[in-house]
Amino acid sequence: MKGITAGFQWMIFMIAAAIAAPIAISDLYHLSPAETALFMQRTIFVLGIAGFLQGVIGHKLPIHEGPAGLWWSVFTLYAGFVGVLYSTNIEALEALSFGMLFSGVLFILLAFFGIIEKLARLFTPTVTLIYLLLLVLQMSGSFLKGMLGITEAHPKMDPIVALLSLVVIILTFSFGRTKILWLRQYSVIFALILGWSLFIVCGKSISPALQEHIFSLPQIFAFGLPTFDWGSLTTAFFITFLLITNLVASVRLMENILFPGQPSEPKRYRRGGFVSGINQLLSGLFSAIGPVPISGAAGFVAQTGEKSRRPFLLGCILTALIAFFPPIMAVMATIPAAVGYAVTFVLFANMLIMALKELKKITTLEEERYLTIGIAILTGVGVMFLPADALSDLPAALLAVLNNGLIVGSVIGILIEQYFIFRKRRQDTKE
Numbered sequence: 042m043k044g045i046t047a048g049f050q051w052m053i054f055m056i057a058a059a060i061a062a063p064i065a066i067s068d069l070y071h072l073s074p075a076e077t078a079l080f081m082q083r084t085i086f087v088l089g090i091a092g093f094l095q096g097v098i099g100h101k102l103p104i105h106e107g108p109a110g111l112w113w114s115v116f117t118l119y120a121g122f123v124g125v126l127y128s129t130n131i132e133a134l135e136a137l138s139f140g141m142l143f144s145g146v147l148f149i150l151l152a153f154f155g156i157i158e159k160l161a162r163l164f165t166p167t168v169t170l171i172y173l174l175l176l177v178l179q180m181s182g183s184f185l186k187g188m189l190g191i192t193e194a195h196p197k198m199d200p201i202v203a204l205l206s207l208v209v210i211i212l213t214f215s216f217g218r219t220k221i222l223w224l225r226q227y228s229v230i231f232a233l234i235l236g237w238s239l240f241i242v243c244g245k246s247i248s249p250a251l252q253e254h255i256f257s258l259p260q261i262f263a264f265g266l267p268t269f270d271w272g273s274l275t276t277a278f279f280i281t282f283l284l285i286t287n288l289v290a291s292v293r294l295m296e297n298i299l300f301p302g303q304p305s306e307p308k309r310y311r312r313g314g315f316v317s318g319i320n321q322l323l324s325g326l327f328s329a330i331g332p333v334p335i336s337g338a339a340g341f342v343a344q345t346g347e348k349s350r351r352p353f354l355l356g357c358i359l360t361a362l363i364a365f366f367p368p369i370m371a372v373m374a375t376i377p378a379a380v381g382y383a384v385t386f387v388l389f390a391n392m393l394i395m396a397l398k399e400l401k402k403i404t405t406l407e408e409e410r411y412l413t414i415g416i417a418i419l420t421g422v423g424v425m426f427l428p429a430d431a432l433s434d435l436p437a438a439l440l441a442v443l444n445n446g447l448i449v450g451s452v453i454g455i456l457i458e459q460y461f462i463f464r465k466r467r468q469d470t471k472e
Contacts, residue, residue, distance in 0.1 A: 050230035051356025055105045057381040062108035069120040070130040082364045083259045084329040089361030091320035091332045096354045099316030100309045102295045103353035109333035134264040140273035142325035144281045148318030157314035158307045161289045166402035167410045171454040172290045173396035175421040175447045187382030209236035209383035217344045236380040252367040263328040291334035340388030409461040421450020
C-alpha cells in the first residue's frame with residue numbers, strides 16, 4: 042500500500058508538471074480543443090514511457106521525464122515561421138517531428154561512441170553549482186507569475202490566487218519538515234490535493250472538458266508523416282548537445298542525493314544517453330514534445346525522502362496508462378497551474394540548498410573557480426533579461442540556444458573552467 046501511494050504521488054507530480062507545455066504549444070499552433078486534448082495525451086504517454094525506460098535500462102535513477110524546455114522554445118520559434126517558411130501550422134509540426142527523430146538517432150550515436158560520458162566529466166562541482174543557480178533563477182520568474190495568477194490573458198495579479206498559492210507553499214513546507222514520517226513522505230501529494238481543493242472551493246479551478254471517448258490509444262504521426270527539413274535538422278543537432286547537459290546535470294544531482302560522497306558511475310551516462318535517444322524517437326513517432334530528465338526530481342526526492350526506485354517506476358506506469366483514458370486526463374488537466382508552481386517553488390528551494398552545498402566541494406583553484414562562477418552567472422542572468430525579440434534576426438538553431446540563459450551560462454562556465462584547468466596543467470608541466 043505504501044508503494045502504491047508513493048507511486049500515485051509520483052504520477053500526480055509528473056502530470057502536474059507536464060500539462061502546461063502541451064496546452065501552451067497547442068495555443069500557439071491554433072489547435073482545436075479536441076486536437077489539444079490528443080496532443081496532451083500523446084505527450085503524457087511518451088513521458089510515462091520515457092521515465093520507465095530510463096528507470097529500468099537507462100540511468101536507473103528516480104528522475105522523471107518532462108517536456109524539454111529547449112524543445113518548448115523551438116516549438117515556440119517555429120510557430121512564428123508559419124506563413125513564412127511553412128504554409129500551415131501542420132507543416133511546421135511535421136518538420137519538428139522530423140527534428141525529434143533526427144535528435145533521437147544522434148543521441149544514440151553519441152552514446153554508442155562514448156561521447157556523452159566524456160561530456161559528463163565536464164560537470165565538476167563548479168559547473169553543477171552554476172547550472173543549479175541558473176536553473177533556480179530562470180524558473181523563479183515563472184513560479185512567481187504563476188503563483189500570482191499572472192498570465193497573458195490576465196496580466197495583473199489575482200489576490201485570491203496569490204493568497205491560495207501562499208497557503209500551498211506553507212502546507213508543502215510544513216508537511217516536508219514535519220516529524221511525522223508518513224506525512225513527510227507524501228508531502229507533495231497532500232499539498233497538491235489540498236491546494237487543488239482550496240482552488241475549487243474558491244472558484245479558481247476550471248471544470249474538466251467533456252470527452253467523446255472513455256478509452257483512446259495515442260496516435261502515431263498524428264500531424265502527418267515527418268518531412269525532411271534542413272532548418273529543423275540543424276536545430277535538432279544543436280538541441281541534442283544541449284539536452285545532454287540537462288541529462289548529465291539531472292543524473293549528477295540525483296547521484297549526490299542517493300549516493301553522497303561516492304564517485305559517479307560513467308556507464309550511467311551512456312545508458313541514459315541511449316535511452317534518451319529512444320525517447321526522442323518516441324516523441325517524433327507520436328507527434329509529442331521531446332522529453333528530458335527533469336532536475337527538479339532531486340528537489341522532489343529531497344522534500345519527500347522517497348529514494349526508492351519502485352514507486353517511481355509505478356508512477357511512470359500509471360502516467361502512461363492514464364493517457365489511455367481521456368476523461369481522467371481531462372480531470373488532471375484541471376489542476377490549477379498556481380498549485381503546481383507553489384509546490385514546485387518549495388522543491389526548487391531545496392535545489393538552491395544543494396547548489397550552495399556544492400561550494401564546499403571546491404578545494405582547488407578556488408579564486409579562479411569563483412571568478413568562473415561570477416562570469417557565468419552574470420552572463421546567464423543577463424541573457425534571461427534580454428528582450429524576447431533582441432536576437433530574432435539570428436538563425437533558428439542559434440536563437441534556440443542563445444535565448445536560454447541556463448544553457449549559455451552553463452556552457453560559458455564549462456569553457457572558462459576548462460581554460461583555467463588547462464593553464465594550471467601547463468604551469469605545472471613547465472615547473
